[in-house]
Amino acid sequence: QLVVTQSPSASASLGASVKLTCTLSSGHSNYAIAWHQQQPEKGPRYLMNLKSDGGHIKGDGIPDRFSGSSSGAERYLTISGLQSEDEADYYCQTWDTGIRVFGGGTKLTVL
């Protein structure tokens, strides 16, 4: 069964870097994912599409501070130079024919 798993929460200081993790279920380690950001009281926004080789395609207007990488079944979102507006929920999403799957989201707090 295709599943993506995220830690419920993360925190980092203003100006620092943080690395969020999304883990694909067994047998699906070669799947691509997408990262989405949802700021408080707003709709989600697409950040990037991330492949198993670490290649990624960012959405329109997404700052260079956001980057993606991969290792095995893990997909990472790294945010550098944290700003207050980066405080948000971050969701990873994957897909296969007939199904789309979201992780439970990681709530990022900027200290």
Added chain:
Amino acid sequence: QVHLVESGGGLVKPGGSLRLSCAASGFSFNDYYMTWIRQAPGKGLEWVSYISSYSSDIYYADSVRGRFTISRDNAKNSLYLQMNSLRAEDTAVYYCGREASNSVGYYLDYWGQGILVTVSS
């Protein structure tokens, strides 16, 4: 510039029906798969359904299969979600989304602003 605007939400009684619409602009609508996602109050994102460019492929989440119907009108650049037999647990903000494609498949790259559906007596 891509724009997706949902409409048709509101308050409906359990067992009732509602039809959501999503008006698309700024891109060639019939070149893209489209999808519906929902978010219950205080909860995470849940995929609901997707439809291929010319409606040949349609899929639903188990939680809505048999009650919801997705459709599209490429001439009107519009996506729809007919929701029947609504339950309290269908209460959520519903988002429409565009799915782009590349070598690894179809991924959600634009979201609408969302529309609230409340199912309550």
